[in-house]
Amino acid sequence: MTAKRQAAGKQSGGGRTRGRQALVESNGRKAVDAIGAARELAGRASERRAIMKQDHRVRLTKLLLREAFLDLLVEKPVAKITVKELCEQANVNRATFYAHYRDLFDLHEEIERDLAHTIMRSLSTTLPSQSLSAFSNEICRIIVDNERSCQAIFGEHGDPEFPLRVVETLRESSIALWRQQRPDLPEAELDRLYTFMANGCLAVIRSWVRNDMADSPQDIARFIEKMTDYGLAAL
Numbered sequence: 747m748t749a750k751r752q753a754a755g756k757q758s759g760g761g762r763t764r765g766r767q768a769l770v771e772s773n774g775r776k777a778v779d780a781i782g783a784a785r786e787l788a789g790r791a792s793e794r795r796a797i798m799k800q801d802h803r804v805r806l807t808k809l810l811l812r813e814a815f816l817d818l819l820v821e822k823p824v825a826k827i828t829v830k831e832l833c834e835q836a837n838v839n840r841a842t843f844y845a846h847y848r849d850l851f852d853l854h855e856e857i858e859r860d861l862a863h864t865i866m867r868s869l870s871t872t873l874p875s876q877s878l879s880a881f882s883n884e885i886c887r888i889i890v891d892n893e894r895s896c897q898a899i900f901g902e903h904g905d906p907e908f909p910l911r912v913v914e915t916l917r918e919s920s921i922a923l924w925r926q927q928r929p930d931l932p933e934a935e936l937d938r939l940y941t942f943m944a945n946g947c948l949a950v951i952r953s954w955v956r957n958d959m960a961d962s963p964q965d966i967a968r969f970i971e972k973m974t975d976y977g978l979a980a981l
Contacts, residue, residue, distance in 0.1 A: 804846075807838060807842060807846065808846055810836040810837065810838055811832065811836045811838060811843060811846070811847075811853065812853070812857060813836070813894070814832055814835040814836035815827070815832055815836075815850070815853055815854070815857070816857070816894050816895060816897075816898040817835065817898075818831065818832060818835065819854075819898040819899075819901070819903055819904065820897060820898050820901055820903070821903070822903055823903040824850055824851065824854050824903070827850055828850075829843055829844075829849070829850060832850065854905070857895060857898075857899070858899065858905065858908050860895075861892055861895050861896070861899065861908075862908075862911070862912055862915075864888060864892060865885075865888055865912055866915065868884060868887075868888055869881070869884060869885070869888075869916065869919070870919075878923065878927075878971045878974055878975065879967070879971050881920075881923065881971075882966075882967040882968070882970040882971045882974070883963075883964070883967040885951070885967070885970070886963035886964070886966050886967045886970075887963060889951065889954075889955065889959075889963070890959070890963050893959065896955050897955055897956075897958075900951070900952045900955040900956065901955070901956060902956070909948050909951075909952070910948075913944045913945070913948055916944070917937075917940055917944070920940055920944070921933075921936045921937065921940050924936055924939070924940070924974075924978060927978055928978050928981065931978075931981055935981055939977050939978070939981065942977065943973065943974055943977050946973065947970050947973070947974075950966065950969065950970065951966070954966050
């Protein structure tokens with residue numbers, strides 16, 4: 747009986763030993779896996795930091811090129827600007843410029859695209875659900891927030907077609923806003939009114955920008971709203 751107990755005890759002790767060894771091995775594997783996971787996460791974080799650092803350099807380079815280009819565009823048309831003088835003004839070498847843009851027209855188009863996107867994204871929240879006052883104030887706010895770009899694009903050497911493209915893009919949503927105030931007006935009259943008012947407002951905004959925005963944006967916004975109200979009331 748004693749011998750059986752001793753044998754059973756040995757078997758039980760051996761089982762506990764193997765169990766402890768298995769537990770140690772399992773914990774060891776978990777620790778190794780955890781270390782590996784931590785190293786992988788650290789590697790990914792390092793990659794993200796490197797990418798962010800690279801993205802920051804790209805953004806900074808493009809910003810320097812953009813600002814230098816806008817300064818030159820105020821002075822001369824894009825056709826008379828050279829890559830050499832742009833790079834000298836931006837303190838960027840030619841190879842870096844061509845790493846981002848095909849030519850100066852490519853840079854010019856990117857600036858116009860970004861400004862048009864900003865205008866449409868902002869105005870999409872005010873049209874057609876809000877008032878003429880909100881609309882006109884939002885237009886002037888966008889111009890003030892993008893003063894440097896607007897001074898070059900609306901200036902003497904800017905692309906005269908760009909503002910017209912923006913005006914045409916806003917036609918449908920603007921007419922929808924006016925239709926809320928004058929549901930009795932025929933569609934054709936609203937369309938003609940938009941053509942007349944939009945081009946008049948564009949001339950006012952262009953004059954305002956070219957005169958260094960001497961008037962406050964609130965004054966310009968009120969004028970645009972007042973002229974639009976007069977136009978709607980006259981029909």
